[in-house]
Every structure is written in structure tokens, then in C-alpha cells.
Amino acid sequence: MHVFILVAGVFTGAQVWEETARRLVAAGGEAHAVPLTGVDTARPAPAERVGLETHIEDVIAAIDAVDPASGREIVLVGHDYGIHPVLGAADRRAGRVARVVYLDCGMPRNGVPALAAVPDQALRAQLAERAAAGERAGVLAPPARGEWERWGSTAGLGEAALERLTALAAPQPLGTLLQPLRLAGPVAAVPVSGVLCTRNGAGIDAVQRLVDFGDPALAALTRPQVTFFELPTGHWPMLSCPAGLAEVLLRAASGAGHRLRAPGDDAPLPAHLRPFPWDVPELPRDRRDHVDLYVPDGEGPRPAVVFVHGGPVPAGARPGPREWPTLVGYARLAAAEGLVGATVEHRLHDITDYERAAEDVAAGVELVRADPRVDADRIALWFFSGGGLLATDWLARPPAWLRCLAAAYPVLAPLPVWGMAGSRFHPARAVAGAGGLPVVLLRAGLESPEIAATVEAFVAAAGAGAARLELVDVPRGHHGFETLDAPEETRPAMRRAMRSVVAHLTG
Structure with a gap:
């Protein structure tokens, strides 16, 4: 079986994974939600001391805590912003990681900060201005209860789940969004799975269409070790459908999932x-x-x-x-x-x-x-x-x-x-x-x-x-x-x- 290391997105900490983690454990796996420094109450720290590198080290520590002699393969799961520290850690521990799961997130690139993935364009511009002015030590306040749609679809979240998301939310240190992701390259060899929450955006068919357009930058998505899954829910599946999410993560760990078709003479016409x-x-x-x-x-x-x-x-x-x-x-x-x-x-x-x-x-x-x-x-x-x-x-x-x-x-x-x-x-x-x-x-x-x-x-x-x-x-x-x-x-x-x-x- 596998060890799932779960890394939450912006404003959210380890607690959002509780139900999903329980289901993974019940299926015979191990599950560890990573407390992120300066976000989780378990790891308090002044915001000025917290950047993306801090969270990469948090994930590396979780990887290193898994006994290599156990024979269990490590699956890193990054949701939203969490994919940035996941990729940074996987790049430095590529030999220990069996698979990286991109959970309803973008595809970060080397040298680009997580700020580029902030969905609200107006807010992204404001943060860029603050960064240009040298303000890198502050925090970004979490959304109020009615503001979460600025960060992703709340489809599937009932009243209780939305209240819980709001209650658990914590300020996000600006350094985590402004510090560029640095990748040396080993992570490129690690198998990956993408989980698309279709109520929050594109499904597999839409990604296939992007590949079919012939953009060389997307060719890597057609490699045999890349698989995809869909969940018919909004941006926080660990709260809206933890059972479905756990099932998908278990299947991803086993190498299952949909594989995209590469453009070519033997492929159907797009x-x-x-x-x-x-x-x-x-x-x-x-x-x-x-x-x-x-x-x-x-x-x-x-x-x-x-x-x-x-x-x-x-x-x-x-x-x-x-x-x-x-x-x-x-x-x-x-x-x-x-x-x-x-x-x-x-x-x-x-x-x-x-x-x-x-x-x-x-x-x-x-x-x-x-x-x-x-x-x-x-x-x-x-x-x-x-x-x-x-x-x-x-x-x-x-x-x-x-x-x-x-x-x-x-x-x-x-x-x-x-x-x-x-x-x-x-x-x-x-x-x-x-x-x-x-x-x-x-x-x-x-x-x-x-x-x-x-x-x-x-x-x-x-x-x-x-x-x-x-x-x-x-x-x-x-x-x-x-x-x-x-x-x-x-x-x-x-x-x-x-x-x-x-x-x-x-x-």
C-alpha cells in the first residue's frame, strides 16, 4: 500500500484533510496531512520568516519521516497552492516519491511564484504591486464566508462545510505566494496524476482539446506515466466529497486513470x-x-x-x-x-x-x-x-x-x-x-x-x-x-x- 502525504491549499491547513485521511487509512493506506508553518496552529511562526521554501521543507520533513524500509510508496498530493511545495519537495526527494497528484491546481513552472496561480485577477495585480513595493513580510487575510468563490467554486459544499472552511481558514504569509518555485529537474521523471474538479473548471475533454491544439508545452501531458481523473464537484473536494476523493487518490496511486491522446497520424482527428x-x-x-x-x-x-x-x-x-x-x-x-x-x-x-x-x-x-x-x-x-x-x-x-x-x-x-x-x-x-x-x-x-x-x-x-x-x-x-x-x-x-x-x- 501507499503513504499519502497531503498538502493543503491557500488559507487551509492540515485539518481540512481529516475525513479524506480517515478513508485512506480505512482502505489500508497511511495518510499524513502536513502542518504548514505559519498557517497551521501546530506550527506557528512570524509571517516574515515564512516563504515557499519554508513549506517545501515542511513537506520534505514529512517525506523523510517515512521509513524507507517499510516498503510503502509515497504519494504526494498537492491541492491548489499546495502543489508548489509538493513539487519543490519532490524535486529534492525524487527517488523517494512514487507519484505526485495535482489536485485541482495549475501546472507550476520553474522560476514562477504561486502568485501566478491566484485566480482573482484583480487581487493578483494588487499583490504584484505590493511585491514590487517591497512588501513581502505581510499576510493575505482569508476570505470571509461569502468570498470563497473568488478562490474557486464552492459547488458541493453544504452550509456546514462552508462554515467549517471559513472557521479553519488562516492568513496566508505573502512570502509563500511571492517566492519563486525553484526546480532542478529530477521531479520531471516522477509519475503524476491530475484530479480535475469539473464544477470548478475544465474536465478531461477540455484538457485533451488543449493538447490537440498542438502546443508543444503541453506534450508532456501525454506521457504514459501521466493520468487524469474527474470529480463532479467544486474546488474543495476534501470537504465536499471526501469519499470520492479518497477513492480517486487510491486509484491514482495504483497507476490507474485516463491517459491523454498524443497528436499524431494514428490519433483520431481532433x-x-x-x-x-x-x-x-x-x-x-x-x-x-x-x-x-x-x-x-x-x-x-x-x-x-x-x-x-x-x-x-x-x-x-x-x-x-x-x-x-x-x-x-x-x-x-x-x-x-x-x-x-x-x-x-x-x-x-x-x-x-x-x-x-x-x-x-x-x-x-x-x-x-x-x-x-x-x-x-x-x-x-x-x-x-x-x-x-x-x-x-x-x-x-x-x-x-x-x-x-x-x-x-x-x-x-x-x-x-x-x-x-x-x-x-x-x-x-x-x-x-x-x-x-x-x-x-x-x-x-x-x-x-x-x-x-x-x-x-x-x-x-x-x-x-x-x-x-x-x-x-x-x-x-x-x-x-x-x-x-x-x-x-x-x-x-x-x-x-x-x-x-x-x-x-x-x-
């Missing part, structure tokens, strides 16, 4: 590269900077539809979004209707990139409008997936030349895990200012609950504000239904949406 479900004219692209134009033959100028891809998409993704069959297919479909179809490639590579992506889209739209083959006074915008947040400015203050806005399976409010509370990129709020702008919304009936909730909020706000909203449903459609679902399920809705956009542009 969803974003599958054929568009429509025979469209093979019009050539006319590339202008970050915009591709598909112009039908004949006299102009013509109205145009500008298609805006979703994301985030890794910067290293090849081919780029404007060469994906879905985006090209829609642009050519618009051209078949007598319009100019245009695709804009923007730099939404991370959740923090919405501002510059919005600038890219605005510049792309102006480039399209400036083309002499385009009627600059008859433009439609069509957003997809995570690009839906980029519709915000156009809804809030629609220019006179914007005749229609469409969106397919969009994200229409920031997801909780994105840390964008207070962000201006919030279409569900902005739609109140849309006035008479027609909005065509393609809804996927099998959308993920988290994204579907943003769509429902948008529809409710549009109704309250008397927006001109047309709903086009794909009842058995998934997110990205064009290449995932049967054409007979998707084509009628796609045709209806396109015809509606055409009517608004030409009527």
Missing part, C-alpha cells in the same frame, strides 16, 4: 480540425494582417460577417484558429449567401488576455470595414465559445453600422474559476444596452452546466431589457456541435441562424 458539416464553395482566402476575407464573385460592395473564434487557445497552437474548418466553413457559407465572410485571429491565449483580444477584434473589424469590397455600414459579428465575452463592448454600445450580433455556444459571463469578478467582459450585463441591435443566439442543448448558466443569465437579462433576441436551439448539440454532432442534428439550426443574419444585413 474536434477542431474535423470537416465542416456543409459543402461550401472553395473560395480562396484573402489574408490581410490578422484577418482573412472570403469574397464572392460579382459586384460589390457587400455586407460582411466577421467571425470571432473562441479560446483561450495556446499561443503555440498550429494551425491557428482562422485556419480551422469550422471558422473557414462559416466564412465560406456567408460568402455563398452573397456576403463577405471574414475571420479574425486574436490573441486570447490566457484568461488574462481578454483586453488585448478585444483590441485585436476591434482592429480586425475596422480592417474589414475599410476594404472597398465591403459595405462598411452593414456589418455583423459572430462569436464562438469563450470568444463570447468579447461581444461585451458591441452589446453595450452598438455602433450604427453593426446590424446584427450572433453567437454560437458562447460563454456569456465569466466563469467563477476565471477570477474575473468585476470584469467589464460580461455580456449578460452588457445586453441591457443593446437597444434595437438584433442578437441571434445558437444554444447547445447539451452544453456544460457552467456555460449553460451564463447563457441562461444572458437570456433573462435580454428579456428584462426588451432586447431583440432570437434563440436558435440545437437540442442534442454539444459545445462545438458543428464538428462533434451529426449534421442532421446541427444543419437546420445553422441554416436558420445564417439566414437570420443575412436578413438583418440585407433587409
